[in-house]
Amino acid sequence: MASTMLLDLKDSVMAFLPDVPLTDAVIFGIHIHGHLLLETLLVVVICYLLLQQSYTPENRALTETEIDQLCEEWNPEALHPPITDDMEMSTPVLESAAGPHTIVDGKDVINMSTADYLGLVGNPKVKEACNAAVEKYGVGACGPRGFYGTMDVHLDFEKKIADFMGTQDSILYSYGLATTTSVIPAFCKAGDLIIADDGVNWSLQNGLYLSRSKIKFFKHNDMKDLKAILEEVRKEDKRKKKPLNRRFIVVEAIYQNSGQMVPLDELVRLKEEYKFRVLVDESNTLGVLGKTGRGISEHFNIPVETLEIITAVMGHALASEGGICTGSAEVVSHQRLSGSGYCFSAALPPFLASAGIAAVEILEDNPQLLTRLHRNISIVHSKLATIPGISVGGDKLSPVIFLHLQKSISFAEDSSVLQRIVDLMLDEGVLLSVTKRSLLDNCKLPAALKVTVTAGHTEGDLLLVTSKLRDVIEKVLR
Amino acid sequence: MKSTSTYLAFLTLIGYVLVFLAGKWLDLIQFFKFNQEIDSRKKGYAPLSRDLEDFYIRRMYTRVQECFNRPIASAPDTWMDVIERVSCDRKTLIPTKKTRRCLNLGSYNYLGFAAKDVYCTPNVVESIEKFGVSTCASRVDCGTNILHLALEELIAKFVGKPAAMVYGMGFATNSSTIPALVGKGGLIVSDKLNHSSIVVGAKASGANVKVFDHNSPSHLEKVLREAIVKGQPLTHRPWKKILVIVEGIYSMEGEICRLREIVAVTKRYKAYLYLDEAHSIGAIGKTGRGVCELQGVNIDDVHVVMGTFTKSFGSCGGYIAGSKELIHYIKSISPAHLYASSMPPPVAEQVISALKVTMGEDGTDRGIRKITAVRENSNYFREELRKMGCEVLGDEDSPVMPIMLYIPAKIAAFSNECLQRNVAVVSVGFPATHFLFSRARICISAAHTRDDLDQALQVISEVCDICQLKYNPPLRLTAKELARLAEKERLL
Numbered sequence: 001m002a003s004t005m006l007l008d009l010k011d012s013v014m015a016f017l018p019d020v021p022l023t024d025a026v027i028f029g030i031h032i033h034g035h036l037l038l039e040t041l042l043v044v045v046i047c048y049l050l051l052q053q054s055y056t057p058e059n060r061a062l063t064e065t066e067i068d069q070l071c072e073e074w075n076p077e078a079l080h081p082p083i084t085d086d087m088e089m090s091t092p093v094l095e096s097a098a099g100p101h102t103i104v105d106g107k108d109v110i111n112m113s114t115a116d117y118l119g120l121v122g123n124p125k126v127k128e129a130c131n132a133a134v135e136k137y138g139v140g141a142c143g144p145r146g147f148y149g150t151m152d153v154h155l156d157f158e159k160k161i162a163d164f165m166g167t168q169d170s171i172l173y174s175y176g177l178a179t180t181t182s183v184i185p186a187f188c189k190a191g192d193l194i195i196a197d198d199g200v201n202w203s204l205q206n207g208l209y210l211s212r213s214k215i216k217f218f219k220h221n222d223m224k225d226l227k228a229i230l231e232e233v234r235k236e237d238k239r240k241k242k243p244l245n246r247r248f249i250v251v252e253a254i255y256q257n258s259g260q261m262v263p264l265d266e267l268v269r270l271k272e273e274y275k276f277r278v279l280v281d282e283s284n285t286l287g288v289l290g291k292t293g294r295g296i297s298e299h300f301n302i303p304v305e306t307l308e309i310i311t312a313v314m315g316h317a318l319a320s321e322g323g324i325c326t327g328s329a330e331v332v333s334h335q336r337l338s339g340s341g342y343c344f345s346a347a348l349p350p351f352l353a354s355a356g357i358a359a360v361e362i363l364e365d366n367p368q369l370l371t372r373l374h375r376n377i378s379i380v381h382s383k384l385a386t387i388p389g390i391s392v393g394g395d396k397l398s399p400v401i402f403l404h405l406q407k408s409i410s411f412a413e414d415s416s417v418l419q420r421i422v423d424l425m426l427d428e429g430v431l432l433s434v435t436k437r438s439l440l441d442n443c444k445l446p447a448a449l450k451v452t453v454t455a456g457h458t459e460g461d462l463l464l465v466t467s468k469l470r471d472v473i474e475k476v477l478r
Numbered sequence: 479m480k481s482t483s484t485y486l487a488f489l490t491l492i493g494y495v496l497v498f499l500a501g502k503w504l505d506l507i508q509f510f511k512f513n514q515e516i517d518s519r520k521k522g523y524a525p526l527s528r529d530l531e532d533f534y535i536r537r538m539y540t541r542v543q544e545c546f547n548r549p550i551a552s553a554p555d556t557w558m559d560v561i562e563r564v565s566c567d568r569k570t571l572i573p574t575k576k577t578r579r580c581l582n583l584g585s586y587n588y589l590g591f592a593a594k595d596v597y598c599t600p601n602v603v604e605s606i607e608k609f610g611v612s613t614c615a616s617r618v619d620c621g622t623n624i625l626h627l628a629l630e631e632l633i634a635k636f637v638g639k640p641a642a643m644v645y646g647m648g649f650a651t652n653s654s655t656i657p658a659l660v661g662k663g664g665l666i667v668s669d670k671l672n673h674s675s676i677v678v679g680a681k682a683s684g685a686n687v688k689v690f691d692h693n694s695p696s697h698l699e700k701v702l703r704e705a706i707v708k709g710q711p712l713t714h715r716p717w718k719k720i721l722v723i724v725e726g727i728y729s730m731e732g733e734i735c736r737l738r739e740i741v742a743v744t745k746r747y748k749a750y751l752y753l754d755e756a757h758s759i760g761a762i763g764k765t766g767r768g769v770c771e772l773q774g775v776n777i778d779d780v781h782v783v784m785g786t787f788t789k790s791f792g793s794c795g796g797y798i799a800g801s802k803e804l805i806h807y808i809k810s811i812s813p814a815h816l817y818a819s820s821m822p823p824p825v826a827e828q829v830i831s832a833l834k835v836t837m838g839e840d841g842t843d844r845g846i847r848k849i850t851a852v853r854e855n856s857n858y859f860r861e862e863l864r865k866m867g868c869e870v871l872g873d874e875d876s877p878v879m880p881i882m883l884y885i886p887a888k889i890a891a892f893s894n895e896c897l898q899r900n901v902a903v904v905s906v907g908f909p910a911t912h913f914l915f916s917r918a919r920i921c922i923s924a925a926h927t928r929d930d931l932d933q934a935l936q937v938i939s940e941v942c943d944i945c946q947l948k949y950n951p952p953l954r955l956t957a958k959e960l961a962r963l964a965e966k967e968r969l970l
Contacts, residue, residue, distance in 0.1 A: 062707065071706045071747055076719040079659065079750050079781055080807040087810035094623040097610035097823075102620065115819075116614035130606050130824070135594060138553040139602055139828040140793045142585040142592040147904040149585070150549040152561060155573065174794070175647035177654070177818035181678075187526060202813045206682055244524040256817075275522040315819030319612050321646060334527050336547070337535060344674035345649035346586075346788035349825060355611045433619040436816045440657055450619075 086412060090423065092431060097122050100456035104431060110461050112451050113433040117288050117399045118369050119456020120319035120359050129358040133351035141174075141347035145336075149347035157353040161324050164360050165294055166304045170326035171335050174348040176313030179323025180281055181207045182341035183311055186334060188213040188246060195229055195276070196250040197221060199257050202441045204250060204281060220258065220445065223266045230274045247276045248309075253285035253296035257435070257445045259394020259402045261285075264300040268307075277308040287317025288399055293363050293370050299397075317363075320355040322348040373399065373455040376462055380453050383466035389477040393448060402435075402448035405477075411437065414447035417476065421449060424472045430465050486884050486949070490914050493886045501537025540569060542886075545893035545905055551577050554585035555593035556925045560902055580902040581934055583920045586729075588761040588877050589848045590925030591792030591832045597840050598792075598831035602824045609823030617809075621820030629826050630797075632833050637759070637767065637785070638777045639799035641806075644829075645814050646821040648756060648786030649675040651796030654814035656723070657683040658807075659752070659782065663710060663718040667701055667749065669693065669735075671728050676754060680723070686711065692731070695739035698722065702747040720749040726758025726769035726785075730911055730919065732872020732879045734762065737769050741779045752782040760790025761877050766836050766849040772875065787825075791832040795821045851924035852877050855931060859922050862935050867948030871917070880917040881938075881947065883907075888945050889916050895941040901934050 062070070095103040099122045102111045120126055133153065143149035154172055162170040173179040184207030188194055192213040196204070199220035208215050216233075219225040226249070249271055251262045262280070271278045282295045290298025295312075297304045304310070309331055314322040325335060335342055363369065377399055384401060385392050393402035405414050418434045425432050435448050451469070453462070525532070544563065552559040559577035566572070585592060605625065615621035626644060634642035645651040656679030660666055664685040668676060670692045680687045688705060691697040702720065709716050722744050724735050737753070744751045755768045763771030768785070770777045777783065782800050787793040798808060809815050836845040856877040863870045869882040883892055886907055893905040907916035922931075942948050 067703055067707055071703060074706045074716055074748065076717070076748050076750075079719065080804050083803050083806050087807060089618055089810060091618050091622050092620060093627060094609075094613075094620060096608065096623075098613045098615060098620050098623070099610065111620055113620040114614045116612070121610040121612065121614060126611055127606055130611050131603050134599060134602050134606070134824065136553065138555070138591070138593045138595070138599070138792055139825060140592060140788055140791070142554040142587045142788065142792060146546045147584050148548060148550055148554055148558070148560075148582065148902060150547055152549055152551045152573070155549055175650050175818065177814055178647060178650050181653070189528070192524075202817055206813070210678065210682055244522075246524045246526065277523065313819065315612055315614055319610075319614055321612050321819055321822045321825075330526055334535075337539065338527075338531070340674050340678055341649055345647060346786070346794060349794045349822075351824065352611070352822065431620055433615075436616075436618050438811050438813045438816050440811060440813055 089436070090419070092426065100454060100458075100461065102431065104426065107429065109426065109429045109431045110457070110465055111431045112453070112457075112465055113431045114454065115284075115316040115400070115452060116319045116456065117284075117317040117373060117452075117454050118293075118319065118359070118363060119454045120317075120362065121456075123319070123358075123362065125362060126319065126355050126358045129354040130351045133354035137350040139349050139351065141349060143347065144345060145342060145347045151347070151350040151353070153350045153353040153357065154347060157356045158324075160357050160360050162326055164364070165310065165326050167310070167326045168329040169332040170324055171332045171339070171342060172348055172353065173323035173325070173339070173341050174345050175341070176283070176315045176321065176323040177203050178341035178345065179313065179325060180204045180279075180311050181210065182339040183309060183325050183335065184208055184248075184250070184279065185211040185340065186338040187211075187309075188248060192246040192248070193233070194248045194250055195226065195233075197252070197255070197262075199255055199260075199443055199445050200250060200252055201256040201281070201443070202438065204252070205442055208250065221255070221260045221262060223263055223270065226267070227270055230270060230276070234274060249276045249278045250281075251278070252281040252283070253289070254395060254398050254400075256284060256400075257443050258448075259284075259398035259400050261395035261397065262296070264296050264302060268300075268302055278306075279309040279311065280307050282310055282312040283316055284398065284400065286312040287359075287363055288370075288373065289397060291370070292367060293317070314352070314356050318356050318359040320352045320359060322352055322356070369455045373453070376453045376455065376457055376459075377401075379459065379462050380451060380466060383463070384451065384469070387470050387473055390449075390473060399453050401451040401453065403451065404446050404448050408446050411447045418447060418449040421469075421472055421476050424476065425469065428468045428472065430468055432469075487914055490884045490886065490916075494908075494913060497538055497541070497886065501533060504537060505533070542890040542907075544571060545890050545897075547571075548897075548902070549573055553593035554582060554587055556582055556587070556590070556923055556927075556930055558582045558585075558902065560897065578897070578900060580897065580900045581930055582902050583922070583934055584902050584904040585923070586757065586789035586921055587792065587923040587925065588757075588852050588921070589766070589790045589792070589832070589836065590852075590923050591790070591828075591835075592923075593792075593925075595792075595831075595835075597835055597844075598828055601831045602827050605823050605827035609827075611824065612822045613820045615819065616817050617815050617820045623823060625823050625826040625830065626820060629821075629830050629833075632830060633785075633797045634799055636833055636837060637755075637783055637799045638770075639783055639801070641802045641804075642797050642799040643805050643809055643812075643815065644795055644797045644821055644826070646795050646818060646825070647814075648788050648794070648796035649678075650814045650818065651784055651786065651798060652676050652754065653679040653682060654812050655782075655784065655798050655808060656680055656721075656752070658811045659683075659750075660685040660719060660721045663715070665705055665717045665720045666723060667698065667705070667720060668723045669725065669728075671731060672723060672725060673729065673754065673756065676723055676725075685721075686717075693724075693728070693733055693736055695736055695743050698740060699743045699747070702743065702749060706747060720747070721752055722749045723752045723754065726753060726755040727762070727876050727878055729757050729878060730880065730906070730917070732876045732919075734758070734772065734873040734876050735769055737775050737780075738773045741775055745779065750781045751779070752784065753780045755783060755785035756796075757789055757878060759785040760836060760849075761852060762875050764849075765846065766790070787829045787832075790836075791829050793828040793832065794825045795829070848924040852922060855924065855926050856922045858928075859920065859931055859935070862931075863920075863938070864950075865952060866935070866939050866942065867951040868938075868942055869947075869949045877922045878919065879922070880919045881942075882949065883916045883918055883945075883947060884914065884949075886916055888947065889918075891945050892918050892941060892947065895944055896937060899937040899940065901937045903938075
C-alpha cells in the first residue's frame with residue numbers, strides 16, 4: 001500500500017520535473033530515476049525538524065514577590081471552631097474524696113460514678129502507705145524511668161502485679177491512657193496485622209492508629225464476625241505467600257464503652273486456631289472478676305499465659321493512677337526500650353506505686369471485697385432490669401451498668417435525655433454520669449447512662465439509688 | 479547543629495562498626511556452638527521484635543545497660559541513694575540491698591521541689607487525708623474536685639493566659655491535645671528535635687507534618703513559604719491551618735528556643751504557635767515564667783502554651799493554657815480530659831503548693847531565691863565546664879547542659895566512672911540522640927549548694943581526663959605571652 005503511494009508520489013514529482021537533469025542520473029551504476037531529489041528533500045526536512053527545539057512550556061520558579069503575595073492571600077481557619085452549646089458539659093465539682101459518698105455543692109451525695117470498684121478510696125491502709133511514700137520520696141519522680149526516675153517502689157509494684165497475676169513480669173506506665181497507646185505501637189509496625197473489636201476505647205484506637213499496621217475491625221463483641229475475618233485472612237494467605245507478620249487480636253475484657261464481656265474461651269480457641277497473639281485490656285476486670293480478682297483469665301479458668309499481653313489502668317479497681325502491662329519476660333523487656341510512653345515520660349509518682357502495692361495486698365487479704373462487689377452488682381442489675389423505657393446493656397457481671405434508651409434516636413439526642421435524668425438524680429442526691437464521646441473517637445456505640453457499682457456501697461445505698469432512678473426515669477420518659 | 483571534626487566522626491563511626499561486628503561475631507559463634515536459632519520462636523508466629531531491633535538490644539544496648547534505668551531508694555533530691563546492681567548472666571541486672579549515696583546531676587529537679595518540702599509536703603499529706611489518693615474517674619464524670627479548679631486558675635495566672643486546663647500526665651498533654659487542634663487538611667511544622675510526645679501527637683492528629691531545622695527561624699520561614707505556596711499534597715487545596723510547634727528548652731540540647739524570631743515568622747505567615755515549656759517553665763525567666771519572660775515575648779503571641787509539672791514543680795502531669803474559648807473547646811474534645819482518670823489530688827496539691835512558693839504566695843521569698851539559685855548555679859557550672867575544656871552545649875541560663883562524648887564507648891565509661899566517684903549523671907547515645915553525638919547530660923537544681931557543684935566539677939574534671947573528653951582544651955600560654963597580655967591589660 002505504502003509503496004504504491006510512494007510510487008505515485010514519485011510519478012507525480014517526475015511529472016513536474018521532467019527536464020531536471022538528475023532525474024535519470026546513474027550513480028555507481030544505479031539508475032536513480034529521480035529518487036535523489038525527493039530523498040534529499042526529505043532528509044533536509046527531517047534535519048530541519050530535528051534541529052528545531054522541542055516545545056517546552058514555560059517553567060519558571062515563582063518570584064519572591066509572587067510568593068509573598070500568595071502568603072498574603074492565604075487565610076487560615078480559626079485555631080478552634082466556634083463554641084457551641086453541645087460543647088457545654090455540666091461537670092460536678094467534688095468537695096471531698098470520691099468515695100461511695102461524696103460532697104457536691106455542699107451536699108452529701110451517693111457516688112455512682114467512680115470506678116473505684118473495690119471501694120479503696122479513703123482506705124486507711126492505702127493512705128498510710130501513701131503518706132509514708134510522700135515523706136520518703138516526695139511527690140514526683142522528676143525524671144523518666146531510664147534516668148534516675150526508677151524508685152525501688154516501682155520495681156516492687158511491678159513484681160507485685162506479676163506475682164498477683166501469675167505472669168513472668170510486668171511494666172508500669174505513668175498514665176492509664178498512655179498505656180495501650182504505647183503498647184500496641186511497640187509491637188506492631190507497618191506490615192503487621194491487627195484485628196480489633198470496633199467498640200474499643202479511644203486509648204486502644206489511638207494505639208492501633210499509631211502502629212500504622214493493617215487493621216481490620218470486627219463487629220462489637222461478635223465472635224462469628226471475628227471468625228469470618230480470620231477465615232478471610234487465611235484465604236488471602238493461601239492466595240499470596242508473604243513473609244510471616246506479627247498478628248494480634250485486640251479486645252477489652254469488659255468494654256469501657258458498653259460493659260459487655262468478651263467470650264474469652266471462644267476467643268482463645270480462635271486465636272490458637274489461626275495463630276494470632278492477643279492483647280486484652282483488663283481495666284474493668286482486674287480486681288473485679290474471678291474468685292480472687294485476677295481478672296478475666298481466672299473467670300474463664302484459662303491459664304494466664306494464653307493471653308500474650310494484658311494491660312490495665314490502675315485508676316479503677318486499684319484506686320491509684322497509672323497503667324500496667326503484664327505478660328512474658330520478653331513482652332515486658334521489649335517495651336522497656338520501645339514503649340514510647342514508658343521511655344519518654346516521667347515515671348509514675350512513687351506514692352502511686354505504693355498505693356498500688358497496698359491495694360493489691362488489701363485485695364489478697366480480703367477476698368470478701370469481691371463477694372461484696374459481685375453481690376452489689378447483681379442487686380443493681382436486677383433492680384434496673386425492670387425499669388420501663390430503658391434497656392440494660394452490658395454483661396451482668398460488669399461493675400459499670402449501661403442504661404440505654406429503648407427508643408434511641410441519635411447519640412446527641414439520647415445524651416441530652418440521659419443528661420436530664422443525671423441532673424435530676426443529682427438533685428435527689430445521687431451522682432451518675434452519661435457516656436461522653438470525643439469527636440476524635442471512632443466508637444459508634446449508643447449513648448448510655450452509666451451506673452457504677454463498687455464494693456463500698458451499702459445495700460441501703462443501692463436500693464435507694466435504684467428506686468430513685470426508677471422514679472426519675474419514669475418522670476423524664478413519660 | 480553542632481559540627482564535629484571529621485576525625486571524631488570517623489572514630490565514632492569506627493566505634494559503632496566495631497560493636498556491631500563483635501555482636502555479629504558472637505551471634506555466629508552462638509549459632510555454631512549451640513547449633514540453634516538465637517530466639518526460641520513459637521512455630522507459626524512471627525517474632526515479637528524485629529531482627530535488627532533485637533540485635534541492637536542483645537548485642538549493643540546490653541553492653542552499656544548498667545548506666546541506664548538505675549533504681550534509687552530515696553527521693554530524687556540533690557543527694558540520693560542509688561541502688562547497686564549485679565549481673566549473673568550479663569543480660570539482666572538484679573538490684574541488691576546495697577546503695578550508694580550520690581550527688582544527683584540527672585533529675586529534672588530545677589527548683590528543688592523533688593524531695594520533702596517544708597511547705598508542700600504537709601499540704602500534700604493533708605490532701606491525701608481529705609481527697610484520697612485518686613479520683614478513679616475522668617474529669618467529666620466525678621473526677622473534678624476543687625483542687626483541679628484551683629490549680630487551673632493558678633497556672634493560668636502564673637503563665638499569664640486567660641484560662642488553662644490540666645492533665646494527669648505530661649506526655650499525654652501533648653499527645654492528646656495536638657490531635658484536638660489540627661486534623662486532616664492541616665499542617666504541623668515541628669522542630670526537628672521536638673520531644674517524642676509531640677511527635678506522637680502529630681502522628682495521631684492525621685495532619686501533614688513538616689520538620690524544620692532545629693531552632694532555625696530562617697528555615698522555618700522557608701518551610702512555611704513553601705508549604706503555603708504548594709498547599710496540600712495531591713489536592714493542592716490551601717492548608718486549613720498551620721501549627722508551628724517548638725519547645726522552650728530542648729531537653730537533650732540545653733538550648734533555649736529562639737522564640738522572639740519564631741514569633742515574628744509565625745505572625746507574618748499567620749501560623750499558630752504551640753510552645754512546649756516542659757523544661758523551661760519555672761526554670762528560666764526572672765520570676766520563673768519561662769521562655770516568654772526570658773526573651774520578653776508577649777505571651778499573647780503564643781497561641782497555645784503547654785507545660786509539665788514533672789520538672790520544676792516536683793510533681794506530675796501537664797497543662798495547656800490559652801484563650802478561654804480555646805480551653806473550652808479542648809475540654810470538649812480532648813480524649814485525655816473526657817476518658818482518662820483525672821490528676822490525683824495529692825499531685826494537684828503538690829503543684830498548687832509549689833506554684834504558690836514560686837509565686838511568693840506562701841509569704842516567703844523562697845520562690846524567687848530558688849529561681850535565682852537555679853540560674854546562678856547553672857551559669858556557674860556551665861562556665862566552669864567550659865573553662866575545663868569540655869564541649870558543652872546549650873544556652874546561658876538553661877539548667878540543662880550536655881557534655882559531648884561522641885565515641886560510644888565513652889557513654890558507659892563516663893557514667894560509670896562518675897558513679898564510682900559518687901556523682902550520678904545521665905549519658906545518652908543512639909537512638910535518643912543522633913548517633914554521632916552521644917553526650918552526657920547535666921541537670922542543675924536550685925537545691926545544689928556551691929560545695930555540691932564544686933565537688934561535681936572536680937569529679938567531672940577527673941573523669942574527663944580519664945575518658946579524654948576535654949575536646950576544647952584551654953589555651954596554654956607561655957610565660958612570655960602571659961606577660962604580654964598583662965601588659966596589654968595594664969595599658970587599657
